[in-house]
Amino acid sequence: MAISVETFFLNPDAQGTLQAQIQQVVAEGILSGRFHRGEKLPSSRKLANHLGVSRITVTLAYTELLANDYLTSRGRSGYFVSDNAPVPPVYAPSHRTPDRVDWPRAFCRTFTGGDTPHKPGDWHSYRFPFIYGQADPTLFDHANWRLCALRALGQKDFTSLTGDYYDQDDPLLVEFIARHTLPRRGIAARPEEILITMGAQNALWLTAQVLLDSTRKAAVEDPCYHALRDILRQSGCQLAPLRVDADGLPPQELPSDTDVIFTTPSHQSPTTATMPLARRRALLDRARELDALIVEDDYEFELAFLAAPSPSLKSLDSDGRVIYVGSFSKSLCPGLRLGYIVGSEPFIRQARALRASVLRHPPGHLQRTAAYFLSLGHFDAQIRRMSKALHERRQVIEKAVSDHGLTIAGRGVYGGSSLWMQAPEETDTSDCMRVLAKEGVLIEAGAPFFAGPDRPTHFYRLGYSSISSARIGEGIGKISRHFANQRLRI
């Protein structure tokens, strides 16, 4: 790659001769790692023109750099960064100006340090990744997604690719969700009641911002999706964590001043409990009594390979009280960042205006690609394929867990992609997680899902969406041995 002449600037405040300044700019480019070995420098004529200096000044600077072995000359082809040029240090480029800003004072709030744990980015290099919510490359219909993306890249769809939707969504995707996806959850919604979001994360965040501030109280399941608790904390609202039981959120425990209830009735996150119909009715009744709203996160409903999923809470809602959050992250892949909210029109209008302010709209090309993938039936086919694979893995993992005497604390009755597990009482699964990772086994510690200071530490989650059946047994064996060894040590 030739180094572009536009990357050269003389600092108007610089000291020294022009020649020295040019030498410095080149040397800094090399030392900071911007200019790489073997790259061609602009010709002296070009650089002189660009900087408004005489050509001889540039030539002298280049000659000096040649002598210092920063550059080499290849006869008529010009000057190149020398193979012997100093190598930039990997982490700390030289000539860093020290920051003179008091950052902690400058921040009016901080966002780091929440409950959401950091998953290893290189999870796919682990041999036994019992990790949750990550795409299994072997289950994703890459070929058809590519074809749909290609079609969405066509001249015909130019507007959806490049257009500025302002606050709008792709009408094709919205229509498909309204006509095809939502009816499967018993929900009838008009396009005005649907908002496309950057995944469920974005949907929950928008909802929290519209409905919550320091004067409001949100009830959440305990344990719950840790990122949700971070989202709610950022809204400044009061938090009421309610310990879930085998049927999910207990409605009778809702504080009387609850404003918004966040729940995962289909498949409680992370315990996998499914809320029975009677309790769903009780929850709706209690919400009506409190005049509270309900946010239903219906993630993973598609992965129902053991039994048909029960209709959504939203389908039982005759008041407009339920705000429904759906996502394609688990069923397609998380990198797409596509989800949606279904709610009453006044609510969707506010969420849409906030979304426009935060990011305008999810990229049109992705929306159109997803619309094609859905409407051509590839999505359904992929769900069938995924369900089949997950069903098999579920049988294998349940057997392995039982063979090795591990304890299941919760398993989705209709399917899903994870088991909620319970280690011996005295165990801290965060420690186990670290030790097991060194043996190539990734599990997820349970503590970050819980609220408050006295978090149970002996739960953990085993995802089976990213590990092949063939490896499950060996992985479970390692976990079991780890707990056994630990017991000996205590």
Next chain:
Amino acid sequence: MAISVETFFLNPDAQGTLQAQIQQVVAEGILSGRFHRGEKLPSSRKLANHLGVSRITVTLAYTELLANDYLTSRGRSGYFVSDNAPVPPVYAPSHRTPDRVDWPRAFCRTFTGGDTPHKPGDWHSYRFPFIYGQADPTLFDHANWRLCALRALGQKDFTSLTGDYYDQDDPLLVEFIARHTLPRRGIAARPEEILITMGAQNALWLTAQVLLDSTRKAAVEDPCYHALRDILRQSGCQLAPLRVDADGLPPQELPSDTDVIFTTPSHQSPTTATMPLARRRALLDRARELDALIVEDDYEFELAFLAAPSPSLKSLDSDGRVIYVGSFSKSLCPGLRLGYIVGSEPFIRQARALRASVLRHPPGHLQRTAAYFLSLGHFDAQIRRMSKALHERRQVIEKAVSDHGLTIAGRGVYGGSSLWMQAPEETDTSDCMRVLAKEGVLIEAGAPFFAGPDRPTHFYRLGYSSISSARIGEGIGKISRHFANQRLRI
């Protein structure tokens, strides 16, 4: 398209016989527009299995619907939605349950009704679209973008397509920005000092949320990008609008309690003024004096076809005081939603954590596609092509404006894609905008760019990035005649 059996649910609260309920579900599907004419219904066997009712119940329901002409039967092929079936009303589906939520009370803040005007989504169907910031399909290198997207869809890049980056960005894109884009602005930054955002909108929003709340004061240019004022208002901060002059923001006017200064020194939005070097220095000095931070929105710097752009404010910043916002929306296209922030590491860390909470990360596929498009040189080629076209249009529009006696209030000295215009004092350009739109001419009224109650109403903006040279003259003629007619009427 066959209607999927999964879209059928019996409402557990429904009254009446099972047969009647099934009839109702089908009829509602048709009346609500979910089931379309000619679509095939599930076989009676399939539907009976799915609902857990006897097959004869479904057959009786279908027969009844046949008699009512909701369905037709095509011998052995089954039942289809009849061509004579009732047509759903376009806007109001039947059986809407009334909302029982007091929405205004439920919202803890509202986001609708800001200063950002609504641009017509169908602007490309106008003959004279002097609209700003929209992609001109004829200037976008669609073919090479498609090739890059295809490459990014390949098996090799599977992770970037599907992966969950959590809070990370595409290293390829970040590296290119650090090595190639920023040096052109005189900026040296490490990857840790760069955050990819969903366009400049998202970059400004994240910055405002990290740095501002009700205890902080933000200084903004007046006039300024209206969406920025909406973003700042949502942060709850105190706003100090400073009237710009021909050199942009006047540093001496900054209130002594300013915490953050938002500025567009390269090309003031919307007046197009370029801040001279001396004033840039004065601004940095004043910021240091106040211990204030500066947010530099360096949009459109690439479109410099008249003169080389001056180095960015960030390149003169030795304190880490300047937060730099860049965007590919103007130079590539707005629908991509890709931009970036450059700032000190502690700041980028907070912005990254907030972004993770709001939306996790911009879609990997788009980041990788942009990385290819940039690194293969297509971006530079496109900029050259755009600059050539814009240069020509700029000459044409300046001549037309002068021929028709219209008044320019500001024009970018190095290029850009718009003129800031001034109508006769008494004019309300918002009215003109509406009248002219009926004649196929789209202009942008100036008032929404100004702060406060006494907004000047006689400015307007003419964008020339989406109108061909051939149409500029005629369009300007129409604007000129409109003002002339208006003067007669007054």
